[in-house]
Amino acid sequence: xxxxxxxxxxxxxxxxxxxxxxxxxxxxxxxxxxxxxxxxxxxxxxxxxxxxxxxxxxxxxxxxxxxxxxxxxxxxxxxxxxxxxxxxxxxxxxxxxxxxxxxxxxxxxxxxxxxxxxxxxxxxxxxxxxxxxxxxxxxxxxxxxxxxxxxxxxxxxxxxxxxxxxxxxxxxxxxxxxxxxxxxxxxxxxxxxxxxxxxxxxxxxxxxxxxxxxxxxxxxxxxxxxxxxxxxxxxxxxxxxxxxxxxxxxxxxxxxxxxxxxxxxxxxxxxxxxxxxxxxx
Amino acid sequence: xxxxxxxxxxxxxxxxxxxxxxxxxxxxxxxxxxxxxxxxxxxxxxxxxxxxxxxxxxxxxxxxxxxxxxxxxxxxxxxxxxxxxxxxxxxxxxxxxxxxxxxxxxxxxxxxxxxxxxxxxxxxxxxxxxxxxxxxxxxxxxxxxxxxxxxxxxxxxxxxxxxxxxxxxxxxxxxxxxxxxxxxxxxxxxxxxxxxxxxxxxxxxxxxxxxxxxxxxxxxxxxxxxxxxxxxxxxxxxxxxxxxxxxxxxxxxxxxxxxxxxxxxxxxxxxxxxxxxxxxxxxxxxxx
Numbered sequence: 212x213x214x215x216x217x218x219x220x221x222x223x224x225x226x227x228x229x230x231x232x233x234x235x236x237x238x239x240x241x242x243x244x245x246x247x248x249x250x251x252x253x254x255x256x257x258x259x260x261x262x263x264x265x266x267x268x269x270x271x272x273x274x275x276x277x278x279x280x281x282x283x284x285x286x287x288x289x290x291x292x293x294x295x296x297x298x299x300x301x302x303x304x305x306x307x308x309x310x311x312x313x314x315x316x317x318x319x320x321x322x323x324x325x326x327x328x329x330x331x332x333x334x335x336x337x338x339x340x341x342x343x344x345x346x347x348x349x350x351x352x353x354x355x356x357x358x359x360x361x362x363x364x365x366x367x368x369x370x371x372x373x374x375x376x377x378x379x380x381x382x383x384x385x386x387x388x389x390x391x392x393x394x395x396x397x398x399x400x401x402x403x404x405x406x407x408x409x410x411x412x413x414x415x416x417x418x419x420x421x422x423x424x425x426x427x428x429x430x431x432x433x434x435x436x437x438x439x440x441x442x443x444x445x446x447x448x449x450x451x452x453x454x455x456x457x458x459x460x461x462x463x464x465x466x467x468x469x470x471x472x473x474x475x476x477x478x479x480x481x482x483x484x485x486x487x488x489x490x491x492x
Numbered sequence: 493x494x495x496x497x498x499x500x501x502x503x504x505x506x507x508x509x510x511x512x513x514x515x516x517x518x519x520x521x522x523x524x525x526x527x528x529x530x531x532x533x534x535x536x537x538x539x540x541x542x543x544x545x546x547x548x549x550x551x552x553x554x555x556x557x558x559x560x561x562x563x564x565x566x567x568x569x570x571x572x573x574x575x576x577x578x579x580x581x582x583x584x585x586x587x588x589x590x591x592x593x594x595x596x597x598x599x600x601x602x603x604x605x606x607x608x609x610x611x612x613x614x615x616x617x618x619x620x621x622x623x624x625x626x627x628x629x630x631x632x633x634x635x636x637x638x639x640x641x642x643x644x645x646x647x648x649x650x651x652x653x654x655x656x657x658x659x660x661x662x663x664x665x666x667x668x669x670x671x672x673x674x675x676x677x678x679x680x681x682x683x684x685x686x687x688x689x690x691x692x693x694x695x696x697x698x699x700x701x702x703x704x705x706x707x708x709x710x711x712x713x714x715x716x717x718x719x720x721x722x723x724x725x726x727x728x729x730x731x732x733x734x735x736x737x738x739x740x741x742x743x744x745x746x747x748x749x750x751x752x753x754x755x756x757x758x759x760x761x762x763x764x765x766x767x768x769x770x771x772x773x774x775x776x777x778x779x780x
Contacts, residue, residue, distance in 0.1 A: 306764045407595075
């Protein structure tokens, strides 16, 4: 039943999925803390266009996804500074996706390939992608480590951050860049529409369990690892799209976290909410 | 004359699927105008987009069962509205997370349903139809349903227009006046769900946000009063959809296309252009 699950061509998938889960957990912690759900949702969906475009001109998928995540990040960060942030995010998202629909109509690719870009394909990882993925993962973790203090400060106490000379616009741009990098790694495996689930399901749960940042990051990384490992196995076995399992796991974790928080009835949840509530925006 | 001829190509007005598409597009754009204006003013673009993503599940389910996609879109959008209401509107932050988890689950489920559709039937491209839309494929038998749902959405918004406006602009004053905030919110959610479902039918589930948010956001930059903004949004929306339909019809004869360019692409681009133009105009007006 599970023969072939760990054979040669699956090694790349396991490695990439594991790195991706940890990175998404770390970045996702800040997505939840800063309340940037919509941006974190828009960047992967917009990046789908990159994958579709790469398929159209025969370029590398990773390169296409990376380019369009970057485009989305820069558009949201620059344009969102004036005007309504959520409206701008929505417009960026649909514009990118609209172009994606054009690419799809022009390409002669099979419907299955489109489907796997949208909803994930565990076998999508080629061994040639491993090195760039590892580099992206290392880069992303480095960014999170370097940005840790300014990000925490500007998320929880914006005034204090401003007093320390931290520029919120720059922090926001760098943070969105980290989201873009995590997206680029995760998109080929879990699909454009479900990267977001991986990025907020485990971290949102971790916030219910603990209010210490490092612990929360570790928990969300761990939950992310369980999610992708079980999802890959289940998808390999049942042939169902991997995105379904990832999305379902996000709900399971979230409901468990909520129940746990209610059951404990400790002030933990109140503190967590207070911290989240006092953030910017 | 030849330019006119190039824009309105022969057969455009006599083609029955173009006629149906024009009616559907107009109804949807008009319904989305008031709902969209409220969505932008209340800062609930994310909720609107989440509904759109969740409706994809309904569209996929409809494909699997072989019923009209509109029914699937509407059923799932209403379910989404109910779930959002159940989760409660404690705080913006907590609500955003719950919405996000919910929409992820919806997309995951639609992945499964679409997969099952492709395995049981030989229909390929159901995913593209549900997610990116195909207004020319809307059958004329769905037209009465489209108009029915559209009229009900407009009726609901009209019913709570004044309290909704008050609670959108000044929530404290609205609750001080003892308005049933919960009821007003619920009625708004249902009308939002209906318009998202209609928009999903027109330009696809994950693009439907464009028709909801785009014209409204542009109109709010141009118009001074809510009433005028709604009219302005309706005009922008109808223009964008009709122009999109005409361009898509023309694109079948363009050299680069093998099968014509998608309507959704044109509609989304035109909506974006309208928003950018409105932003430019309003900035210039402010400077003058």
